[in-house]
Amino acid sequence: MIDVEDLCFEYPAKRALDRVSFHIAPGTVTALVGPNGAGKTTLLRCLATLDLPYAGRVRLGGIDTVEEPRKARRLLGFLDEFFGLYDELSVFQCLRYWAGAHGLEGDLAVAARDAAARLGLSDRLEERAGSLSRGLRQRLAIAQAIIHRPRILLMDEPASGLDPEARSSLADLIRGLQAEGMTIIVSSHILVELADYSSHMLIVDRGRIIDHGPIHGAEQATAQVTRRLRVGFARPVAPETLGAIAGLDGLEWDGQGALASFDFTGSLEDQAALLHRLVQAGLPVAAFGEDHTSLQDRYIEKLKAARP
């Protein structure tokens, strides 16, 4: 869906992106991460056709963004970190405007109501955009960005400034859009939250891609991958009980015997089999899944490895 080939972007005194190449498959959610100044926002703006690359090529759904920006924009929704709204217009008027601006044909009011419904704004249609809370403004901005049902959605720090409830709601929304088949790139610094909904991670550092791959569950069920898993128990268990089960490396306990984490190498099928074995062994498993802090570990490990 997104093909980037040898993309370079320069500022007068600095090369912000240096021969960046990657491919993003349709229907994935990619977490775009990297330190401050790594080139994440520049990359997103190049993908969004807002900035022209110095060299290289960006294709969205096969369309070259430099040669045919208008066609590319039809495929695209973009939510800037510092987005703005037409504060004097009502939610409905904003949405109807963007439906027209994105070239939708037919009854724009229907499209506006539909977008409002998807974002849970149906009961706010007559409210002025300027009177909405930060979380609702975020929802309206996303509704505006996806009103033309783009196949690609780019989001730059979408959770910035949101309270925990709004963040959780944003995560649900992103999962929902992915379920509709949208290809999404989310740039953020909050790795734990990204792990909730991202299928892939793209790490940028100093204008280069240093890692790009699936995070969890996105890989083939049969692919052999090492991931850190976490298991929670309903009541404390003896450490040796878990240690007796083969294939668990780097076992760590919380000290009370109620929470353990370990490295596990295998496919998703193997992971399912492991859970089955734990339950069969009589362990009171209350929670089982990938340790999201491992995403941060992987990020830091990749950054360290990429730096001399």
Next chain:
Amino acid sequence: MTIRNPEFRRNLLLELSGQRLLLMPLVLFPLFLLGWTWGEAKGAAAVAQAAGWGLLVFWGTRLAVDSLSAEVMAKTWDGQRLSGIGPVTMTVGKLFGGTIFAWYGGAMCLAVSALGGGVDGDALAALRLLITGFFAQAVAFWFGMVQLRLRPGAGRFQVTVAQIVGIVVSIQAAPLLGFFDWQVQWYGLAFDSYGFMLFSTVLFTLWTWVACWRLMRADLRYRSYPFAWLAFLLFLIVYFGGLTESVFGEFANAGSNLLRGAVAYHVLVGVTWVAALLEPKSIVRLRQARNSWQQGDWRRVLSEVPPFVVGLPLIAVVGAATAFGRPDAGLLGAQLLSVFLFLLRDILLVYFVVLNPKARRPHGAALIFLVVLYLLAPALIADSGVSALMPFFIPMGGVEPVFGLIGPLVQAIGFGILFGTRFRMAS
């Protein structure tokens, strides 16, 4: 097209609320009545003309710039750039939609002015105001876009500057010319001064709209080629070619071949100079153009090089044609060539100064350098009596052919070398 234009419709929604629709006639009609009490129909027309100027030119210019700057300040501009709205639709939607409330009141003023028979000595006052309104707003919008491209981000100061530019430029169509009883012959067409200014304003309004569209295209990141700029230069050649003998020939003092034969040439030099100053300057874009040139990708070169550069050969051709068409081709040619070399020197100087990565107000700094070179240095030379050095600072190829050409040539080469260092620093 306009009513289907989403940007125009949004502006209608914002600008034409019921309250505002009611407020405008409530303010204007008492004013018209007041004018009527002073001088009946003529009095009402005079008041309508003044109010119309206030609405369409003074306020309309601000609304025109605001239609763009408000988006930048509200951080909605990137969203608009990403929408499916094309450059023509966006320009029309902003320029005419953003000013719709001024036009709503302006239409009332124009109607009263026309029905009242215009103002004394100018029966076409309403038509003149209409055209001036379009022109002033277009110029203000154009300058707002120029500023946006030169310095991304907008503030109230930039809006005011663009408004002032729109107002000042539109004064050329004001009735001041009514004091001069000129008859203008333009390619066999006879105009009085009023008529000719009206005709010229219409032409330049059309070109300003084209300029707005081209800048919008560039800002929406559409690939553009400099053909519109070349067409504008050709238009200037034709337009001023028609004026050369009839207007400038009437001035005995200015009747030398230097001026009479080269009006279009000097106008081309002037607009190129202004274009070079107003064009956004990016070493990255210039390096892209250089790379494309080295790869022989002429299509990309044309889209990446600043448009005024493509016009330079045309200026040279016009200068050569002008010189060789005159009996004193040698001196005239030397003069025109020295002007061209000074143009090159100035462009290279401006680019060298502006592309300094540490410069804070680079365009201002470049202008100060030019003021020093064109005003202070000649003044010092004149005072110190070393007049032989004057051709180094003022185009004087027609008077001192040797120094008049060597002086600017050496400077152009010098600034060219300095400009080249900007490429090296960035690579």
